[in-house]
Amino acid sequence: xxxxxxxxxxxxxxxxxxxxxxxxxxxxxxxxxxxxxxxxxxxxxxxxxxxxxxxxxxxxxxxxxxxxxxxxxxxxxxxxxxxxxxxxxxxxxxxxxxxxxxxxxxxxxxxxxxxxxxxxxxxxxxxxxxxxxxxxxxxxxxxxxxxxxxxxxxxxxxxxxxxxxxxxxxxxxxxxxxxxxxxxxxxxxxxxxxxxxxxxxxxxxxxxxxxxxxxxxxxxxxxxxxxxxxxxxxxxxxx
Amino acid sequence: xxxxxxxxxxxxxxxxxxxxxxxxxxxxxxxxxxxxxxxxxxxxxxxxxxxxxxxxxxxxxxxxxxxxxxxxxxxxxxxxxxxxxxxxxxxxxxxxxxxxxxxxxxxxxxxxxxxxxxxxxxxxxxxxxxxxxxxxxxxxxxxxxxxxxxxxxxxxxxxxxxxxxxxxxxxxxxxxxxxxxxxxxxxxxxxxxxxxxxxxxxxxxxxxxxxxxxxxxxxxxxxxxxxxxxxxxxxxxxxxxxxxxxxxxxxxxxxxxxxxxxxxxxxxxxxxxxxxxxxxxxxxxxxxxxxxxxxxxxxxxxxxxxxxxxxxxxxxxxxxxxxxxxxxxxxxxxxxxxxxxxxxxxxxxxxxxxxxxxxxxxxxxxxxxxxxxxxxxx
Numbered sequence: 001x002x003x004x005x006x007x008x009x010x011x012x013x014x015x016x017x018x019x020x021x022x023x024x025x026x027x028x029x030x031x032x033x034x035x036x037x038x039x040x041x042x043x044x045x046x047x048x049x050x051x052x053x054x055x056x057x058x059x060x061x062x063x064x065x066x067x068x069x070x071x072x073x074x075x076x077x078x079x080x081x082x083x084x085x086x087x088x089x090x091x092x093x094x095x096x097x098x099x100x101x102x103x104x105x106x107x108x109x110x111x112x113x114x115x116x117x118x119x120x121x122x123x124x125x126x127x128x129x130x131x132x133x134x135x136x137x138x139x140x141x142x143x144x145x146x147x148x149x150x151x152x153x154x155x156x157x158x159x160x161x162x163x164x165x166x167x168x169x170x171x172x173x174x175x176x177x178x179x180x181x182x183x184x185x186x187x188x189x190x191x192x193x194x195x196x197x198x199x200x201x202x203x204x205x206x207x208x209x210x211x212x213x214x215x216x217x218x219x220x221x222x223x224x225x226x227x228x229x230x231x232x233x234x235x236x237x238x239x
Numbered sequence: 240x241x242x243x244x245x246x247x248x249x250x251x252x253x254x255x256x257x258x259x260x261x262x263x264x265x266x267x268x269x270x271x272x273x274x275x276x277x278x279x280x281x282x283x284x285x286x287x288x289x290x291x292x293x294x295x296x297x298x299x300x301x302x303x304x305x306x307x308x309x310x311x312x313x314x315x316x317x318x319x320x321x322x323x324x325x326x327x328x329x330x331x332x333x334x335x336x337x338x339x340x341x342x343x344x345x346x347x348x349x350x351x352x353x354x355x356x357x358x359x360x361x362x363x364x365x366x367x368x369x370x371x372x373x374x375x376x377x378x379x380x381x382x383x384x385x386x387x388x389x390x391x392x393x394x395x396x397x398x399x400x401x402x403x404x405x406x407x408x409x410x411x412x413x414x415x416x417x418x419x420x421x422x423x424x425x426x427x428x429x430x431x432x433x434x435x436x437x438x439x440x441x442x443x444x445x446x447x448x449x450x451x452x453x454x455x456x457x458x459x460x461x462x463x464x465x466x467x468x469x470x471x472x473x474x475x476x477x478x479x480x481x482x483x484x485x486x487x488x489x490x491x492x493x494x495x496x497x498x499x500x501x502x503x504x505x506x507x508x509x510x511x512x513x514x515x516x517x518x519x520x521x522x523x524x525x526x527x528x529x530x531x532x533x534x535x536x537x538x539x540x541x542x543x544x545x546x547x548x549x550x551x552x553x554x555x556x557x558x559x560x561x562x563x564x565x566x567x568x569x570x571x572x573x574x575x576x577x578x579x580x581x582x583x584x585x586x587x588x589x590x591x592x593x594x595x596x597x598x599x600x601x602x603x604x605x606x607x608x609x610x611x612x613x614x615x616x617x
Contacts, residue, residue: 048615057532057612078536085534092614096529098247100254105246112243113535157533169615 003069004164004197005031005054010063012049012220023049025220026063031165036188036198038208041217047201048169050217054199055088055167056080068164085114089158089196091168091187095150097142103129103153104138107160114161121160128156131193132186148179155187159194166191168200172207184210244539247530248546251523258522259551262515266555267562269511270591274563276504277587278577280497282570285578287419287487288480290354294362298461299479300331300447303472307486308479309352309420311336311445313438314471319357321468322447327460329452332357333444335429337436338422342401343392350422351391351402355432361448363426370396370411376428380410386574387423388412402435417574419487447471505590512555512591513598516548520602524609532611544602552595556588 012024024046031037041047052058053065059074066072067087073079097106104125111121129135132152137145145153151171158166168187172180184200184207191198200211208214216223252259285292291299291308300322302312311334322331335355340348356363360372368385375382381402388394393409400407402425418424433441451460457475465473474482488494520527527540563577570577579587 052612052615055532057615081531081534081536083534084532085536088534090532090614092529096525096614098251098526098529100250100526101247105250109243109247110533113533113539 001032001034003030004033004067005029006066006069007050007054008064008066010050010053010060010065012046012053012058013061022061023220024053024060027217027222029215029222029225031197031199033164033197034192034195035213036191036211037200037213037215038211039199039201039215039217040203040205040208045217046220047217049220051167051169051199051201054165055090056083086161087164089161089163089166091151091154091158091166091171093170093173095142095147095154097150097153097157099142102139102141103134103145106142106153107157110157110160116161124160124162125156128159128190129153131190132156146179147175148183151175151183152186155183155190159190159196162194163196165197165199166194168198170201170203172202172204177206180204181207181210243535244542244546248543248550251526251543252519252547252551255522258519262519262551263554263558265515266512266552266595267558269508269515270556270559270587271562271566272511273505273508273591274559274579274584274587275566275577276501277583278563278567278579279575280501281580281583282576282578283419283494283497284484284488286417286576288483289416290362290424291476291480291483293365294448294476295450296361296448296476297451297457298328298449298464299474299476300449300464300468300471301445301474301479303470305472306490307483308336308446309483313440313443313445314447316442316444318447318468318471319444322449322464325460325464325467327451327455327463329450330359331447331449332359332361333429334362334446334448335432335436335439335443336445337432337439339403339435339437341391341423341425342404343390344398344400345392349390351425352418352420352422353402353425353427353432353435355427355429355436355444357429357448362446364413364416366414366416368412368414370409372411372413372426374410375426375431377408377410379406379408379431380427381407381431382411382413382426383409383423384416384418385412385414386417386572390423391425403437405435407435415571417576508591509594509597512552512594513601516551516595516598517601517605519547519551520544520599520605524605525613527606528609528611528613531606531609532614537607540606541603544599544606545596548595548599548602549592552592556591559591560584560588 007027007029010027013020013022015021039047053060056072064071107125108121129138134149134152142150172183213227215225302314319331319333322328337353338350339353341351342348356375363372372382374380383391393400396409398409416424433439461473567577
């Protein structure tokens with residue numbers, strides 16, 4: 001499998017002078033095409049910090065991040081924006097759809113920003129909204145949708161421009177268990193179809209068996225990495 | 240990528256229509272406030288130089304140190320002939336200005352400013368509502384302005400009153416001859432004026448008004464008059480108007496108050512406009528953070544904010560301008576007119592647009608300080 005994302009000894013400090021807190025400590029991680037990882041850990045363990053670095057939103061204090069074998073230059077804001085624009089898709093806790101645009105408009109905006117043609121956008125939009133079963137909602141505005149529907153739209157938005165990495169921060173936190181599970185299943189399914197690296201932060205341990213790999217973080221240290229039954233089965237079958 | 244700027248900026252604005260309308264109204268009122276204050280200032284400036292500018296003469300000859308038309312000092316009447324005889328002068332006439340008491344028919348006494356006109360009525364009213372300006376040459380006859388009807392207690396042509404204890408008959412009503420002071424203008428002939436103004440002798444006037452021959456150098460004629468006629472000062476119409484305006488605006492408390500009010504109006508308008516536009520960006524700050532996180536360049540967001548500021552500002556200015564034009568129309572017949580010139584209007588529009596751009600600069604700064612990581616914290 002092709003390695004898409006590589007964290008090399010990444011650390012992150014907050015504060016300055018004598019008051020410096022290291023919230024992420026020499027994290028080494030590899031992510032492969034189509035691999036779905038879940039990141040768990042208690043509050044303040046460094047999950048969101050790691051996700052922000054993976055999302056090129058926050059610069060690490062030490063170490064480097066490689067996306068498709070290219071080192072990310074965190075000192076160049078413009079190139080960070082380019083990376084986010086082309087290679088990353090985000091799903092936030094509260095979907096964060098733009099309230100002044102229709103569902104269609106929210107998605108098309110991402111496509112246009114990524115430089116996709118109108119035809120490509122229309123085709124992708126129809127296909128994703130159909131697959132996520134929100135096609136009927138495409139003319140509506142975010143406030144006319146339920147929480148689950150909004151997150152499905154957020155998944156479509158994250159995948160529309162065919163990013164190689166999709167990052168999700170607590171995508172089910174605002175949803176009930178059944179809706180949340182359905183959303184995660186859809187997310188996993190679509191990410192696999194798109195062969196995107198998927199990294200999901202969650203507090204909900206009931207979701208863990210759905211993922212290929214579980215990453216556990218505590219006090220800024222990646223303490224545990226193991227493959228779930230799903231991937232083990234796949235690997236056995238492949239061998 | 241720029242193709243997202245217009246749809247995002249307009250849809251962001253129109254999404255909350257009430258907020259949009261309130262913002263446009265806010266900017267319109269701010270613009271109107273600034274325009275009205277400036278318009279008041281322009282109206283006052285025009286008013287206190289109106290008689291000078293409407294006299295349709297080239298040169299004004301007066302006693303030295305005369306500061307404004309309203310406070311003319313006596314000069315000998317034969318200065319008219321002296322000025323007429325200067326090379327390059329085509330024509331010269333006298334004018335007399337003085338302050339006297341007017342007895343209102345109901346008993347109260349008010350001060351009026353009498354303007355005594357020579358044969359061609361230079362310096363007289365330029366628009367008549369009723370009657371004729373020529374009537375001032377009839378004995379005891381005056382022309383007053385329609386705006387002063389109530390103040391003077393003379394409502395129709397033929398009405399009578401008293402000035403300095405002597406009878407006056409209203410021969411006509413002028414239109415739009417406003418007084419800058421509280422005292423209404425009363426136009427009459429030089430001969431009549433001498434009768435009413437007790438501190439002028441028969442052989443005295445206040446000004447000599449002169450027109451020059453065509454194709455003659457105005458400044459050269461002015462200098463010749465100054466050299467040949469003793470104890471007078473000679474000013475071109477523009478210079479005398481400017482001096483009059485400066486006197487009232489800069490040397491009297493009322494003028495300074497109007498200027499301060501105009502400047503304050505402009506500043507308050509600018510601040511309201513800037514705050515209103517800044518607030519609308521702050522309303523959408525979370526959406527801007529989302530756009531940043533999703534890979535939108537700062538440049539694109541800057542263009543969105545600028546497009547919003549200019550479209551809101553532009554609409555607000557158009558509405559404010561319409562309100563201002565209506566207010567100008569409504570005040571045309573009032574004692575305190577709102578007036579403007581194309582240059583002042585253009586300057587005000589440019590200033591307002593600059594305020595909008597300034598406001599967007601603050602908004603853009605706020606966006607530049609925005610940390611897209613905040614999207615992960617809800």
